[in-house]
Amino acid sequence: MKRIRSVPVRVTMRRLLVVGATGLVGSKLVKFAPNYGYEALSTHNARHPEDSKSFKLDITDGEATRMLLEEVKPEVIVNTAALHNVDYCETHQEEAHRVNVEGTANLADTASKLGSRFIYVSTDYVFDGRTGHYSESDVPNPLHYYARTKVEGEAVASKVPSYAIARPSVIYGWNPLEATGIPSSSGKTVNFAMYVLDKFGKNETVKAVNDQFSSPTFADNMAEAVLRIASFDGSGIFHTAGRSCISRYEFALKIAEVFNYPTTLVQPVSSKDFKQAAERPKNSCLSVDDTERELGVRFLTAEEGLREMKSQGGTNDPTHSIGSR
Ligand SMILES: NC(=O)c1ccc[n+]([C@@H]2O[C@H](COP(=O)([O-])OP(=O)(O)OC[C@H]3O[C@@H](n4cnc5c(N)ncnc54)[C@H](OP(=O)(O)O)[C@@H]3O)[C@@H](O)[C@H]2O)c1
Numbered sequence: 088m089k090r091i092r093s094v095p096v097r098v099t100m101r102r103l104l105v106v107g108a109t110g111l112v113g114s115k116l117v118k119f120a121p122n123y124g125y126e127a128l129s130t131h132n133a134r135h136p137e138d139s140k141s142f143k144l145d146i147t148d149g150e151a152t153r154m155l156l157e158e159v160k161p162e163v164i165v166n167t168a169a170l171h172n173v174d175y176c177e178t179h180q181e182e183a184h185r186v187n188v189e190g191t192a193n194l195a196d197t198a199s200k201l202g203s204r205f206i207y208v209s210t211d212y213v214f215d216g217r218t219g220h221y222s223e224s225d226v227p228n229p230l231h232y233y234a235r236t237k238v239e240g241e242a243v244a245s246k247v248p249s250y251a252i253a254r255p256s257v258i259y260g261w262n263p264l265e266a267t268g269i270p271s272s273s274g275k276t277v278n279f280a281m282y283v284l285d286k287f288g289k290n291e292t293v294k295a296v297n298d299q300f301s302s303p304t305f306a307d308n309m310a311e312a313v314l315r316i317a318s319f320d321g322s323g324i325f326h327t328a329g330r331s332c333i334s335r336y337e338f339a340l341k342i343a344e345v346f347n348y349p350t351t352l353v354q355p356v357s358s359k360d361f362k363q364a365a366e367r368p369k370n371s372c373l374s375v376d377d378t379e380r381e382l383g384v385r386f387l388t389a390e391e392g393l394r395e396m397k398s399q400g401g402t403n404d405p406t407h408s409i410g411s412r
Contacts, residue, residue, distance in 0.1 A: 100121070100124055100125055100126040101124060101125050101126070101162040101163065102125070102126050102128060102159065102160070102161045102162050102163075103116075103120055103125040103126065103127050103128070103161060103162065103163040103164075103165065103314075103317060104127075104128045104129070104130070104156070104159055104161035104163070104164045104165070105117050105120070105127055105128070105129045105130070105165050105167065106130050106144065106146060106164065106165065106166045106167060106168045106194060107130065107131075107132070107166070107167035107168035107169075107273070108127075108129030108130060108131055108136055108141055108167075109131040109132070109133075109134040109135070109136050109141075109264055109271065110167050110168070110262070110271065110273060111258055111259075111260055111262045111265070111278055111306045112167045112208060112255070112258060112306050112309060112310055112313075113129065113165075113167040113168075114136070114262055114264070115260065115306045115307050115309070115310035115311075116165055116167070116310045116313060116314065117129050118310070119307070119310050119311055119314055120314060122311075122314075123311075123314040123315070123317065123318065124318070125163070125314065125317065128140070128142070128159055128161060129141040129142070130142045130143070130144040130155070130168075131143060131144075132144065132145055132168070132271075132272040133269075133270060133271055133272040134264055134269050134270075134271055134272075136264070142155055142159075145190075145272075146166075146168050146186065146190030146191070146193055146194060147185045147186055147189060147190045147193070148193075149189075149193045152190075152193040152194060152197065153193070153196075153197045156194070156197040156198070156201060156203070157197065157201070160201060160203075161201075161203055162203060162204065163203060163204045163205075163206065163317045164194060164198050164203050164204070164205050164206070165206040165208070165313060165317070166191060166194050166205070166206065166207050166208060166244075167208045168186070168190065168273070169186060169187050169208070169237070169240075169273060170182060170183050170186040170187055170233075170236075170272070170273060170274050171187075171210070171233060171273055171274060171275060172233075172273070172274030172275055173212070173231060173233045173234075173363075173364075173365045173367070174363055174364040174365050175274045176231070176232050176233035176236065176274075176365070177231055177232050177233070177364040177365040178364055180232050183232060183233060183236050184236055184239075186236075186272075187233070187236035187237060187239070187240050188236050188239045188240055188243060191207060191240040191243045191244060192243045195207075195243050195244055195246060195247050195250075198247050199246070199247050199248060202248070202249075203247075203249075204247075204249040204250070204251070204317065205244055205247040205249065205250045205251075206244075206250070206251045206252075206253060206313060206316055206317060207240055207241060207243075207244035207250070207251070207252050207253070208253050208255065208313070209237045209240065209241050209252050209253065209254045210233075210234065210237050210254060210255065210256075211254055211255070211256040211301060211302065211328060211368075211371040211372070211373050212229065212230075212231070212233065212234040212237065212367075212368060212371055213227035213228075213229055213234055213237055213238050213241070213254065214227055214228065214229075214368060214371050215228040215229070215230050215368055216230070216299075216300075216367070216368020216369040216370045216371045217368075217369070217370070218370065219300060219332060219370030219371070219372040220332070220372055220373075220374050221326070221371070221372070221373050221374060222326070222374045222376075222377060223323070223324040223325065223326055223377055223378075227241075230365070230366050230367070230368055231365035231366060231367075232365065233365065241324075245322070248322075249322055250322045251316045251319065251322060251323060251324075251325060252323070252324045252325065253309070253312070253313050253316060253325050253327045254324065254325070254326050254327060254328065254373060255304040255309050255327050255328050256301040256302035256303065256304050256328040256329065256371060256372070256373055257279055257301045257302070257303045257304060257335075257338070258278060258303075258304045258305075258306050258309065259278045259279055259280035259281070259303055259304070259305060259306065259392070259393075259396070260278065260280070260305055260306030260307055260392075260396055261281070261396065261399055262278070262281070262306075265277045265278060265281055266281065278306075279303075279335070279338070279339075280303075280342055280393070280396065283295075283339050283342045283343075284342065284346060286352070287342070287343065287346065287348040287352055290352070291352070292352050292353070292354055293339050293352060293353050293354070294354045294355075294356045294361075295334070295335040295336040295338070295339040295353060295354070295355065295356065296334060296335045296336060296355075296356055296357065296358050296361055297334045297335075297336035297337070297355040297356070297357065298334065298357050298358050298369065299334060299335060299358060299367050299368070299369060299370075300332055300333060300334050300369065300370040300371070300372055301332070301333075301335075301370075301371050301372060302328035302329045302330070302331060302332055302371075302372045302373050302375075303328075303329045303331060303333065303338050303389045303392065304327070304328045304329045304386075304392075305329060305387050305391075305392030305393075305395060305396065307395065308329070308384075308386060308387050308392060308395075309327050309328070311384065312325070312327045312378065312382060312384045312386070313327060315382045315383070315384060316382065319381070319382065325378045325381070325382070326373040326374060326375050326377070326378050327375070327378060327386070328372075328373040328375055328386060329375075329386055329387055329388060329389055329392055330375060330386050330387065330388045331388045331389040331390070332370070332372035333389055336353065336355045336356075337389075338389055339353040340353050341389050341390055341393055342393060345390065345393040345394055345396075345397055346393070346397060
């Protein structure tokens with residue numbers, strides 16, 4: 088009998104560079120990238136990831152950014168890096184511009200030269216929040232300086248021949264690095280769900296505004312959508328947010344319900360009682376219908392995302408993928 092010799096097949100994975108891999112979305116992109124046929128290479132800035140292969144990069148250093156990209160030659164670059172503490176950006180505008188606009192331009196310019204696809208993570212805050220349910224074709228009208236830098240970042244990204252802009256809303260999920268308390272250069276301390284769970288764990292009450300509405304976005308769900316965008320043939324804007332349009336107060340209540348804490352630990356407050364340097368949009372909820380149709384993904388409601396988060400048991404289990412639905 089003729090024997091068939093099996094020939095080992097080398098599957099070539101495409102190189103995807105995650106800029107900001109110590110972050111919440113960045114860490115999920117690295118985790119899920121192999122499921123989508125990508126070898127993930129990653130960068131960090133102030134914090135050190137467990138992955139020793141990560142490159143230290145500050146995107147405001149134009150020369151270092153160019154050299155790293157030219158060395159790695161990624162097919163796809165995802166820029167999750169930003170200074171996104173909204174009130175800090177309001178009072179440190181030059182610094183915010185340097186990171187969110189000039190840093191993005193440093194990446195985008197080299198992406199164009201290398202012919203890499205460039206994905207820029209933006210925000211729901213590009214909208215003024217007067218109507219909510221924003222679609223990709225709605226025109227941004229930023230209320231504060233952080234949002235203005237993100238609109239400028241979008242303009243910079245859209246000059247790359249193959250580009251995509253992904254807009255999430257309040258992002259939540261497990262990132263063990265956030266629990267360490269080591270400050271990120273993003274200015275963010277800890278995401279809302281982890282913050283609330285920490286307070287509940289200490290039996291402390293949480294005050295949350297009941298008059299600002301957004302679309303809480305489960306980081307794992309968002310990362311998997313971005314990995315589909317990486318292989319999507321075409322440039323444009325994608326709303327990559329959760330399906331629920333709820334206030335922070337309602338979101339905190341949902342966290343209590345799903346994680347079995349008393350809802351009495353959540354107290355509603357109005358924006359008027361919360362002194363903030365930057366005015367927040369009242370309703371920046373995003374419509375994800377078009378992105379779902381184009382990418383064949385399903386975005387989770389807040390309840391579904393929180394249940395997934397709970398099922399991960401407080402970890403960042405690398406084998407757990409929610410996949411697309
Ligand atoms: N979090 C939200 O609720 C939210 C909502 C809407 C949109 N967004 C947007 O979504 C993106 C990702 O958010 P996230 O919550 O995943 O962010 P994150 O957890 O704060 O992580 C941000 C990442 O960017 C890196 N970084 C910051 N400044 C940098 C610089 N100058 N050079 C190089 N790297 C730098 C950080 O590195 P180190 O930690 O190592 O310093 C970190 O890896 C951001 O662009 C943000 O504007 C976030």
